[in-house]
Amino acid sequence: MRDEDINWDTSAQKRLSYNSYLKVPELLNLQQFETESEAHDELLFIIIHQAYELWFKLILFELEAAAARLDMDDVYEATRLLERVNKIERLLVEQIHILETMTPRDFLSFRSALNPASGFQSIQFRELEFLSGIRRGAVLKGIELTDDQRETLERRLSEPSLRTKFYEFLQRRGFDVDIPPDDVELDGEAGERTYNELRRLYENPEKYYHIYSCAEAMVEHDQNILQWRFHHVRVVERLIGTKMGTGGSPGVKYLQRTITKRAFPMLWAVRGMLNDEAFFETERGITQTLDGDDA
Ligand code: HEM
Numbered sequence: 214m215r216d217e218d219i220n221w222d223t224s225a226q227k228r229l230s231y232n233s234y235l236k237v238p239e240l241l242n243l244q245q246f247e248t249e250s251e252a253h254d255e256l257l258f259i260i261i262h263q264a265y266e267l268w269f270k271l272i273l274f275e276l277e278a279a280a281a282r283l284d285m286d287d288v289y290e291a292t293r294l295l296e297r298v299n300k301i302e303r304l305l306v307e308q309i310h311i312l313e314t315m316t317p318r319d320f321l322s323f324r325s326a327l328n329p330a331s332g333f334q335s336i337q338f339r340e341l342e343f344l345s346g347i348r349r350g351a352v353l354k355g356i357e358l359t360d361d362q363r364e365t366l367e368r369r370l371s372e373p374s375l376r377t378k379f380y381e382f383l384q385r386r387g388f389d390v391d392i393p394p395d396d397v398e399l400d401g402e403a404g405e406r407t408y409n410e411l412r413r414l415y416e417n418p419e420k421y422y423h424i425y426s427c428a429e430a431m432v433e434h435d436q437n438i439l440q441w442r443f444h445h446v447r448v449v450e451r452l453i454g455t456k457m458g459t460g461g462s463p464g465v466k467y468l469q470r471t472i473t474k475r476a477f478p479m480l481w482a483v484r485g486m487l488n489d490e491a492f493f494e495t496e497r498g499i500t501q502t503l504d505g506d507d508a
Pocket of ligand 1: 261320332462468
């Protein structure tokens with residue numbers, strides 16, 4: 214069929230169009246230069262940050278939905294949504310490297326105009342941390358917040374995190390675990406009991422396949438954020454070296470310290486506690502069954 218033979222339904226176009234539905238004109242009007250000279254790389258700088266904020270919005274939406282699914286014991290759907298989050302986050306890790314096409318000199322041509330704005334003030338990034346279970350209220354102290362922003366972050370801090378919801382879900386599934394408070398690994402009797410139960414989960418992935426897959430999706434979410442932090446700090450180092458951040462922190466030195474933050478430290482630690490014997494028992498079991506089948 215040739216283009217001119219296509220019978221376009223113009224009434225449908227009038228009702229809704231790609232541009233009106235997606236608000237493309239409005240979207241393309243949101244990139245406002247801060248430098249009078251309109252420094253060449255400032256457009257990249259604005260768009261990359263805006264793109265991150267859009268993806269953060271979707272990640273928050275999906276993490277909330279995944280948490281709600283866990284509350285309903287719908288582990289399949291929770292895991293499916295977490296896997297979507299993980300794919301988006303992998304894209305976000307890749308995306309930071311676009312900034313390496315900017316030279317330190319080009320960045321300096323507009324950096325001072327950005328002062329004191331900084332990614333440190335990203336409300337959605339903090340929401341993402343708080344919702345996941347990385348919660349250090351102190352982070353709020355360093356940020357100037359509007360009343361609405363403060364309310365949003367305080368609400369996130371007052372609501373149970375994804376990590377809490379996951380441990381509650383484990384309890385409902387018969388795992389005798391305690392719920393680790395935010396930013397804390399359990400110790401003492403509660404820690405030992407919880408680790409024993411997590412070992413049961415990790416030593417029997419095929420038995421608890423859905424719960425195990427969900428736990429691993431959480432770990433991957435943690436890993437993606439850690440990787441983003443690592444790649445972000447390297448890009449920052451390439452661009453500003455040891456200079457202070459526009460947000461007022463010591464820059465790379467500060468960011469380097471954040472690379473240890475995890476929402477699910479016990480899910481990471483448990484793999485160092487797995488029982489080798491249990492593994493060999495299973496291996497032997499499988500070998501014997503196969504031998505038996507052969508006979
Ligand atoms: C030229 C590129 C960039 C530079 C030089 C840079 C630099 C910095 C520095 C120095 C900090 C520490 C806080 C401060 O004192 O300002 C910081 C924090 C941060 N930046 Fe960037 N950044 C860049 C790009 C990005 C991008 C594209 C994002 C995407 C959203 C981003 C998000 C963040 C976040 C969320 C923090 C807070 C991290 C935390 O406190 O854990 N940055 N950045």
